[in-house]
Amino acid sequence: MQGKNGKEELRKKISDIISSIRWNEIGDESVSLLRDLIRVDTTNPPGDEYEAAILLQRYFNSFNIESRMVESDPKRVSIISDLKGEDTKLKPLILLSHLDVVPANPKEWSVPPFSGEVKNGYVWGRGAIDCKGLAVCEAVAMSLVKRLRIPIRRTIRYISVADEEMGGEKGAKFVVENENIEGFGVINEGGTGAILNGKKIYLPCFGEKGPLWLKIVAKGKSGHASMPHKENPNLILLSALSKISETNFGREFTKNFIKAIDVHVVRNSKMGTILSPLLSIVEKSKAVRKILGEILYLLLQSKPKLQAMVSNTLSITMIKSGYKENVIPEEAEAVIDIRLLPGYSYFDVIEKMKAIVNDPRISFEILTMHQFSESSPEEEFFLNIRYAVQSVYNYPFFPILATGFTDSRFFRSRNIPSYGLLPFFLTEEEVATMHGIDERISIENLIEGVKLMLSIILFNTVSEKDILGF
Numbered sequence: 001m002q003g004k005n006g007k008e009e010l011r012k013k014i015s016d017i018i019s020s021i022r023w024n025e026i027g028d029e030s031v032s033l034l035r036d037l038i039r040v041d042t043t044n045p046p047g048d049e050y051e052a053a054i055l056l057q058r059y060f061n062s063f064n065i066e067s068r069m070v071e072s073d074p075k076r077v078s079i080i081s082d083l084k085g086e087d088t089k090l091k092p093l094i095l096l097s098h099l100d101v102v103p104a105n106p107k108e109w110s111v112p113p114f115s116g117e118v119k120n121g122y123v124w125g126r127g128a129i130d131c132k133g134l135a136v137c138e139a140v141a142m143s144l145v146k147r148l149r150i151p152i153r154r155t156i157r158y159i160s161v162a163d164e165e166m167g168g169e170k171g172a173k174f175v176v177e178n179e180n181i182e183g184f185g186v187i188n189e190g191g192t193g194a195i196l197n198g199k200k201i202y203l204p205c206f207g208e209k210g211p212l213w214l215k216i217v218a219k220g221k222s223g224h225a226s227m228p229h230k231e232n233p234n235l236i237l238l239s240a241l242s243k244i245s246e247t248n249f250g251r252e253f254t255k256n257f258i259k260a261i262d263v264h265v266v267r268n269s270k271m272g273t274i275l276s277p278l279l280s281i282v283e284k285s286k287a288v289r290k291i292l293g294e295i296l297y298l299l300l301q302s303k304p305k306l307q308a309m310v311s312n313t314l315s316i317t318m319i320k321s322g323y324k325e326n327v328i329p330e331e332a333e334a335v336i337d338i339r340l341l342p343g344y345s346y347f348d349v350i351e352k353m354k355a356i357v358n359d360p361r362i363s364f365e366i367l368t369m370h371q372f373s374e375s376s377p378e379e380e381f382f383l384n385i386r387y388a389v390q391s392v393y394n395y396p397f398f399p400i401l402a403t404g405f406t407d408s409r410f411f412r413s414r415n416i417p418s419y420g421l422l423p424f425f426l427t428e429e430e431v432a433t434m435h436g437i438d439e440r441i442s443i444e445n446l447i448e449g450v451k452l453m454l455s456i457i458l459f460n461t462v463s464e465k466d467i468l469g470f
């Protein structure tokens with residue numbers, strides 16, 4: 001919310017505000033709120049977010065910030081809290097997170113996963129990063145705006161939802177459909193700050209691939225194992241799976257991915273004047289983008305995580321067959337998880353699969369599918385996010401296409417620009433603890449998270465005029 005001229009002044013004012021805060025105290029407060037939240041077991045399934053939502057409501061109450069619960073089912077609770085801006089015509093900035101967590105097996109962990117233990121400078125527990133850590137940073141940053149009486153034009157809307165880990169039907173989907181949510185932009189999980197080879201970098205995400213989960217069933221003839229025959233469903237299934245897994249279902253350096261790299265990386269670099277016009281040409285031709293996708297795929301041979309950002313992927317995740325050592329069963333089945341790039345249709349992929357398998361004894365059943373979702377990399381909100389985080393720490397900002405999916409898709413379906421950026425700098429080891437063992441967040445990261453979130457909030461909600469006189 002600023003003109004070009006005052007931008008530097010605004011940046012300076014916001015960084016003055018941020019550096020005037022007593023960060024040690026805010027750190028203690030954030031740690032305590034996160035520990036409390038971790039101690040509420042919101043494992044999904046079955047999912048019960050009520051106590052966690054109450055905890056956040058109490059936190060907001062202590063600063064006289066109003067909030068309300070949205071209940072999709074008994075115990076399936078999301079919380080919404082508004083900090084009103086002066087201009088009610090402006091659409092709110094949405095701070096999104098989720099309250100539920102994936103299961104944790106205490107036997108595998110080095111601390112009890114729902115203890116919220118503080119050890120070696122870390123808060124430990126399921127949800128410490130995903131997503132209670134984010135929920136805390138957003139809540140504390142919002143409360144700071146209120147506490148410091150910073151004048152905001154745009155409303156800040158905090159939304160922490162139920163049921164993200166099981167698809168969002170009882171959380172984000174319900175909230176978006178029943179609360180008539182509008183927004184200037186959503187900041188959510190998805191991308192993250194990272195430490196790669198010892199160097200810090202922002203890896204925000206502007207879009208997500210679409211999942212397609214398919215069940216493949218092979219029908220054959222049962223019989224005694226001592227008399228093998230060719231109608232064995234296991235053989236039929238194995239042959240189909242091996243054909244499918246060797247197929248290229250499309251590789252592409254997608255349009256918005258190129259645009260994102262152009263706008264946020266190339267244009268600001270030394271080579272920008274030469275490379276940027278080239279990228280604009282590449283971006284316009286699907287054929288060229290596909291060739292680039294093939295080249296990148298080959299170059300990234302040793303980096304499957306990056307390869308997945310330029311290709312439609314397929315993983316065989318479950319195989320089920322047989323019930324006795326010496327009996328050939330009648331049926332065998334497998335489940336495959338396919339992730340499609342923006343612009344690719346499920347229908348085409350399934351048709352291609354049928355053609356490759358070319359066997360009437362094989363049938364396909366769709367278990368789950370969602371469309372890919374993207375927000376434009378050129379949105380004012382995304383540019384503001386970059387400016388805001390680089391004002392705090394001037395590390396490189398490299399947009400990515402996420403290979404997983406988040407609740408952002410429900411907001412994108414309502415044309416609300418949504419971006420994923422956990423405001424932490426995580427090592428690969430720390431990233432692996434999300435949905436894994438010994439999930440934890442360093443206290444240092446938690447403080448940085450509140451700082452970065454506050455900066456994102458201020459750059460998107462204050463006006464230059466109000467803030468300079470503040």
Ligand SMILES: [Zn+2]
Binds near residue numbers: 098130131164189
């Ligand atoms: Zn999450």
